Amino acid sequence: MALLQTTDSVPLGAQDEQRNSSALSRWLSRHAAILLVGLFMLILPAVAGDFILVQVFGWAMILGIIALSLMFLAGYGGMVSLAQMTVAGVSGYMITVFGASSLPTISLFWPWWVAAPIAIAIAVAFGALTGVLASRTEGIYTLMITLAIAAAFFYLTLQNWPIFNGFAGFTTIPAPVAFGINWKHPLPLYYLILFFAALSYLLVVYVARSPFGLALQGIRDNPRRMEAIGYNVTAHRVAGFAFAALIASIGGILMVWLNNQISPGSTGVEASIDLLIIAVVGGLGHPIGAFLGAIIYVVLRTFALDSLVAVGLDGRRFQTLIGLTFLVIVLFSPDGVIGLWRRWVARARTTGGRSRS
């Protein structure tokens, strides 16, 4: 389980309680990387076209949000859930059932401010139920049970016509018009996704340092000891699943609004597995890993075809490329890209220190 124990036990920035004038500059330098990324994302629309904006960065941020929920469960809770894409799928399907789509026989066409909360509530309830089931067992069993749940939901959506419209799924589910802005246009949609990506990132960082998050990390490291101290292990695990479901359900709704459709394929077993790949490739050690993994995945997915053809290979072997990338990461850097970065920084520091002394 070495993979799971790489999160910081001392959260970044927990010690800086200084009240002197250098606090601000220290805070800035400590968070320089994330602030730079945020600034870059804010001014990106000035330089990038609509395709790059929405289909690459927007899609990556949505996958990042859903992968973030998996990272929270796996990294802080020690529970590797393959059902997070399913949770996103539940909220995505529910927003089409309660909101608008091209199928008036199923959709109820309620306004977005009614449909979205209902979809999120149902998805959170589903996530919590998954947690109740998964907490009956531990470790690797969690992965198997959640995989079975994900597959069961996939086959349900495939076979069920009254609610999920079978393999055809739903089309024409645009983002709504709200506050005088039509959110389906690329620029508003991009900023909407960026807002929720930043919000869920900050939420996870905050919750990870809260008493609840710390208790969850304690349970990850030693459930028996936490039980002995008096923590209700099962309740914490289920609450962890519910919180992760909240984040995943936001991602699910955005996913539907971006793709303009949802079908069994969007939440199938392969999508769930891709999500795990994203989280692991990025690294389960820090929330930013989910977004790193997502951008790597989306860039590979978008440009692999052309680059494979360019080096004389069959462009359709994209899945092999993804699988091999994943294998290399798991075999040689179990803590993902984050781990590579951390080791590189550590080495730069030691060599830098040596040259100065």
Place this chain on the structure above:
Amino acid sequence: MTTAFGNERPADGAKRGDALGRWIGRHPVGALVLAVVVIFALWLVLAPWPPGFEAIFGKKRLFINALFNGITLGGLYFLVATGFTLIFGLMRNVNLAHGSLYLFGGYMGYEATQWTGSWLFSYVIAFISCAIVGVAMQFLIFRRMEGEDLRQTLVTLGLSIVFSDLMVWVWGGNAIQIDTPDWLLGPVSTPIVVAVKSSGEAVFLRYPSVRLVIFAAALVIGIGMWLALHRTRIGVMIRAGVDDRDMLSVLGYRVQLLFVIVFAFGAGLAGMAGIVGGTFQSISLGEDSHFLLASLQVVIVGGMGSIPGAALGAIIIGCAEQFGQTYFQNYATVLTFVIMVVVLAIRPQGLLGRR
């Protein structure tokens, strides 16, 4: 702490009989209910249904067909899931590439029947080719990351993605059907009455002989495995390894060799099941995740690392799928899922699993 052999049960038959008697003595009501259920089930299968009964539950033919399809499908699931459960029980390795091995075996068997024309010989080819892949996986990868079960699982996940993509490359995305050999073509009559004609003449069930033969083969393999596990030296070693791997290794047995053997055998069985599946239904892209899911459900219901559990779970899941498809099509998978949830809620370790 128990020793490696501490959990071994007394094997002689006399004590087994006593155990049954004692169980009835301890649970008289339970035994009565069980007896009534068994008799009712036998009546359901053997007797022609009265018209009022058929009006409520539909034609008996449907019911019997669903039952037979479910049990034979269970036989197929058993073949796939035993390897999965053995590998998990012994090595704590959740082999998510097990479905890929099934598919690979099916394709290799298809190639073998195309080349040699012999259906039986293709089983040998499928077994050997999948066993080689299994040995390579254990020898090259899993041996290097022992005890890291999550990392192993992730590796099997990556392998399954690469395997399935490579198989699409070689064999394309179309479904492939393996031809049933001539001597197994066509249905056989069974002594089960499905309906009574107005003339009073009984109509007997006719059922594809290939399915019955394959179910019999699964039964033989299951019993053979049980015997091998309980009557041979290597079987004792495997059971001891499932109970306490470290203790077995301390006692001086070659655990690594055992791992390779079990991985090869489990993978080979999955490969043979691929031919069975290719003859029953068809093999195509996506079947790997279907059978991976089936194996997962079977071992979750039956119990991890238990062969009898795999058999019980396979029959339950197979029947649930077939009855679901016959009686409530829209929610067929929900039925198997509900069974899994109920088992997890009552016995998290599975019906025949041990803590």
